[in-house]
Amino acid sequence: MRTNLVTIEDEPSGVVVGTLQLSLLPSLSRRGSTRLQIEAVRIGREARGIGLGTAVFEWAHECGRRFGATLAQLTTDRSRHDAQCFYSRLGYTASHEGLKLDLGE
Numbered sequence: 001m002r003t004n005l006v007t008i009e010d011e012p013s014g015v016v017v018g019t020l021q022l023s024l025l026p027s028l029s030r031r032g033s034t035r036l037q038i039e040a041v042r043i044g045r046e047a048r049g050i051g052l053g054t055a056v057f058e059w060a061h062e063c064g065r066r067f068g069a070t071l072a073q074l075t076t077d078r079s080r081h082d083a084q085c086f087y088s089r090l091g092y093t094a095s096h097e098g099l100k101l102d103l104g105e
Contacts, residue, residue, distance in 0.1 A: 017047040022060055024067050036064030038074040041083070057090055 023037040038060055043053045064072055075098050076083050084094075 016044075018043040018052060018056060020056060020060065022063065024064070024069060027071075030071060033070040034064075034068045036060070036067075036069035036072040038072060041074070041076075053086060054090065 019040060019042050020038060021040040023039070025035045025037050027033055027035050038057075041053075041056075043056070061072055072092075074087065074092065076087065
């Protein structure tokens, strides 16, 4: 499993304007294909609406393809309606129901 944290910086000021985490996951389903898991996506409010989010996802998808991923998947909180609309515009579909269990202390 590979995990990378990618940050997008505004070069003149060095201010971080977006982040996402990519993981490549081997899978038993889909004939043992590799999945690109996208998590922790954040684009700063001041950087929204200029195409940065779309560009970041295009880059992430291409990165996944270079490492052999045949499927991109992500999770998002149900309360993030704007994010869900954005992901839908990129072609993502709500195909599964996700569950979590806190294993904390």
